[in-house]
Amino acid sequence: MSELVELTSDERSTLEKLESRQRQVRRGAVLQRENEPCGEMFILRKGLMMSYVLLDDGSRQILRFLFPGDMLGMSSAIYREAPETLAALSDCTVAPFDRTALAGIMTAHPRLSAMIMVHAQIERVALTDRLAALGRTSAKARVAALLLELRNRLRVSDKSIANVFALGLTQEEVGDATGLTAVHVNRMLRQLEEDGLIAREAGKVTLVDERALARAANYVNRYEGLDLSWLPAA
Amino acid sequence: MSELVELTSDERSTLEKLESRQRQVRRGAVLQRENEPCGEMFILRKGLMMSYVLLDDGSRQILRFLFPGDMLGMSSAIYREAPETLAALSDCTVAPFDRTALAGIMTAHPRLSAMIMVHAQIERVALTDRLAALGRTSAKARVAALLLELRNRLRVSDKSIANVFALGLTQEEVGDATGLTAVHVNRMLRQLEEDGLIAREAGKVTLVDERALARAANYVNRYEGLDLSWLPAA
DNA sequence: CGATTCTTTGATGGGCTTCAAAACGTGTGG
DNA sequence: CCACACGTTTTGAAGCCCATCAAAGAATCG
Known part of the structure; x- marks a missing residue:
């Protein structure tokens, strides 16, 4: 949050208190399960997580990948039962907090x-981007x-990341996020490689032609172009 | 908002002031256009609106239908340029307000x-439902x-509405919301009719077997099952 | 009442799924 | 450290769902 604006020391200490308790989460572990009573919310400190829903034919839709700094389970806060499952894709550290703390802030x-x-709004817009992608764009x-x-x-x-990075996801998971089958994800990765847009080696992906990739994907970085000048005074 | 909790007179008057200015919007008119500098936000008082994005192949994805009581353009508030277009599907009344008013509240x-x-969270969950629908369910x-x-x-x-209601959308619009072509929407409506799940007559739709329809659709009403006991005191 | 939009239906094609199986990694226990 | 089991990646073949193209009715509006 400190990347959005300069925080006051008071705000900073409030957030530090919010994140004071920490919990380790193993890869594959589930923090919150769909349709179960929702307990806490979390701030992800380290690692990669995801939220997903299961449909009753057994298929899975990954709703969102979660990165350090993200708040998890905010939507659960307002429901008696969680609308989505939260699971760890790598070993993670999270800081749990409850609804009272949120109300206090x-x-x-x-x-x-x-x-x-x-x-929440940035996340919402990112969701609409994906909605448009699933509804109207190719695999x-x-x-x-x-x-x-x-x-x-x-x-x-991780500022060290440039054009090469570890995917950290199976093709099955990529498929569940994009509404495709793992088989077809594999073919699409292959095509992107043949088109010279990406390269792959040992589980690492290289964005060879980022410009062309963004064009092919209709991609907009929603963490840019913000206007926060109207925020209330600290 | 008064449907969520009992408002104090102070809160009530604050909201009334927020909605004091009113503006008429003709059917088809655009309140806010994608990629243009965003001005105000709105509360929809009367009528039906939608938000959508256009992809560069010219196809449209309708992100959301907007109903009386909804806040419009909240996402635009945080960006310099609007991420989505807001357009009226029927003659509407809206109450505009600016970022300062939001900060004040x-x-x-x-x-x-x-x-x-x-x-915002209810809306977010509704969006994830649609994401799962586009990614993992049939037409x-x-x-x-x-x-x-x-x-x-x-x-x-409109409490008078039971199982019969006017669709108020063209099949083209239904297609742009569901990620389908108008032609295929027509076939699906026909099939739902043949299956005895709905009936159609003179632009009106009847939900004949609502239970079966909800089952076929994996549908959850996200305006139910809320837990707002934790809200801060008035 | 003419014009335009919307709905409906048919025919054809393609993108993605499904099914199947082999090759490749990767972690675990002996 | 090897052997085995299991998950993942890769490739092929066949089929289905939905898109595309086309055109005729129906409804709505000026």
């Missing part, structure tokens, strides 16, 4: 609440968009 | 801000889900 820190809202474009999004999000917490 | 009315956040299921959602949302502001 909203009462005492208007600017922090506004920034939480800003985060190749969806896979390309996922690669770009993943690289950009990973780079936020 | 967040400072002076913690509970109202929390309720705005609740609204028939998507059309069925749209019919159920539309009926339920319309009923909120």
Whole structure:
């Protein structure tokens, strides 16, 4: 959040207190299961997680990948039962907090609440991008968009990442995120490679022609182009 | 918002002031255009609107239908340029307000801000439902889900609506919302009719077997099952 | 009442799925 | 450290769902 605006020391200590408790989560572990009573919310400190839903034919739709700094389970906060499952894709560290803490922040820190809202809106717009991708773009474009999004999000917490990065996902998972089968994801990756847009080696992906990739994917980085000048005073 | 909790007179007057200015919008008119600098936000008072994006092959993805009581353009508030277009599907009345007013509410009315956040989260979950529908369900299921959602949302502001309602959308629009072609939407409506799930007459749709329709559509009403006990005090 | 938009139906084709199986990694226990 | 089991990646073949193209009715509007 400190990347959006300069925080006051008061705000900073409030957030530090919010994140004071920490919990380790193993790869594959589930933090919250769909349709079960929802307990806490979390801030992801380290690692990669995802949220997904299971349809009753057994298929899975990955709704979102979660990166360090993201808030998890905010939507669950307002429902009696969780609308989505939260699971760890790598070993993770999370900081749990409860609804009371959220209510406390909203009462005492208007600017922090506004920034939480800003985060929620960024996430919402990213969701609409994916909605448009699933509804109206080709398999190749969806896979390309996922690669770009993943690289950009990973780079936020690891500045060393440039055009090469570890995918960290199976092709099955890429398929569940893009609405495709693992088989077809494989073919699309192959095509992107043949087209000279990406390269692959030992589980690492290289974005060879990022410009062309973004064009093919209709991709917009939603963490740019913000206007936060209107935020309430600290 | 008064349907979520009992508002205090202070909160009520704040919201009334927010909605004091009113503007008429003709059917087909555009309130906000994608990629243009965003001005105001709005509360929809009357009528039916939609938000959509255009992809560069000219295809359209309708992101959301907007009903009385909904806030429009909240996502635009945080960007310099609007990420989506807002257009009226029927003659509408909207109440415009600016970012300053939003910041003012967040400072002076913690509970109202929390309720705005609740609204945003409901909308987010509804979006993820549609994401899962586009990614993992059949054309028939998507059309069925749209019919159920539309009926339920319309009923909120018009209690007289039961199982019969005016669609208010062209099949082209249904297609742009569900990621299908108008031609295929037509076939799916026909199939739903042949299956005895719906009936159609003079532009009106009847949900004949709502239970079966919800099952076919994997549909969950996200305006139910809320837990708002944690909201900050008024 | 003419014009335009919307709905409906048919025929054809393609993108993606499904099914199947081999090659490749990767972690685990002996 | 090897052997085995299991998950993942890769490739092929066949088929289906939905798109595309086309055109005729129906409805709506000026």
